Amino acid sequence: MFFIFKIFRLLFALPLIMLLAIGGYLYFQLKYKEHKLKTLLDNLNSLKSQYGSLLKKYNQTIGLLETKNETIKKLEEQNKKLESENYYLRLKLTNLESQYSNNDRIKFLIKAQNYNFTDLPLDKCTNNDTLNYACLVNIMQNKLGFSYKKESGDYLESVDEFIRTKGGDCEDWSLFAYSLIYYLARNGYKKITFYVKQNNSKLYLYKEGNTIYYLPNAKAYTIEIKNPSIVCYKINETLGHCITAICDKPLLPNQKNNCTYFEPQNGKILNPKELYIIVSNDFYFREWQFWK
Known part of the structure; x- marks a missing residue:
């Protein structure tokens, strides 16, 4: 009987023991979570502090960059102004050379202006007081063997060399047309x-025997002979091209007076942009290194 009584007491105490065990487990879990939460809060506070420090450094860096950008902008403006002043100073010096010195460049230019084209078939392409330039270069290229000749380096041929070697690059063709216009005048x-x-x-180009030569898909464009110039323009950052112009007044660098621009290798009228003058009536100005 006593044994049975103990068993009943044990059965009644068991839920209490289990409750105490569960309570203890939950207590330790709560403490663990509190510790973990405290650790996370500490980490969060540390990250906030680091973020604040980084944000401060970021703002300081942005401020420095803005200051440097303003400085760079001012320096670029000053550099642009100096380049412009330097450019026009070089131009003035070049004009002085052209007007008052008798150096090789001026001799070269004067020689080109006074060259006599006695060996070219101008008569085939002449109608009264008008020369058909497209006709002349067509005969030169298709009958006389003239052509575009790529050159190594930056070298401007004389008209003598151009005629002797039967061609040259774009600047040589441009000088030929420039010289020819002086001869025509x-x-x-x-x-x-x-x-x-x-x-x-x-x-219409010319007649040879019973054969008449025409240029297809082309219409005549006739103008008065005036001031010739050689000009060049950019095609891209490393490539440029030189052509010839006939203008109401002599050109100055970076100016576009009332001019007609044409391709001296075929006589086609062009409308180039960003011109850079090389040779005008009374001076020789040559620095651009892009001709091809």
């Missing part, structure tokens, strides 16, 4: 004919 020519592209049209 000295010999009674008043006008010169180029061409513009026009579909379903044809430009």
Whole structure:
């Protein structure tokens, strides 16, 4: 009987023991979570502190960058101004050379202006006082063997060399056309004919025997002979091209007076941008290194 009584007491005490065990487990879990939460809060506070420090450094860096950008902008403006002043100083010096010195460059230019084109078939391309330039270069290239010749380095041929070697690069062709226009003016020519592209049209060039030569899809463009210049323009950052212009007044660097621009290798009228003058009537100005 006593044994049975103990068993009943044990059965009644067991839930209490289990409750105490569960309570102890939950207590330790709570303490663990509190410790973990405290650790996370400490980490959060540390991260906030680091964030604040980094934000301060970031703002300081942004401030320094803005200051440096302003400084760079001012320096670029000063550099641009100095480049402009330097450019026009070089231009003035070049003009002084052209006007008052008798150096090799001026001799070269004067020689080009006074060259006599006695060996070219101008008569085939002449109508009264007008030369058909497209006709002349067509004969030169298709009958006389003239062509574009790529050169190594930056070298401007004389007109003598151009005629002797039967061609040159774009600046040599431009000097040829420049020199030819002076020759035409000295010999009674008043006008010169180029061409513009026009579909379903044809430009008369010359007659040889029973054969008449035309330039297809081209229309005549005739102007008065005036001041010639050699000009160049950029195609891209490393490539440029030189052509010839006929202007109402002599060109100055970086100016676009009332001019007609044409490709001296075929006589086509062009409309280039960002011109850079090389040779005008009374001076020789040559620094650009992009001709091809």
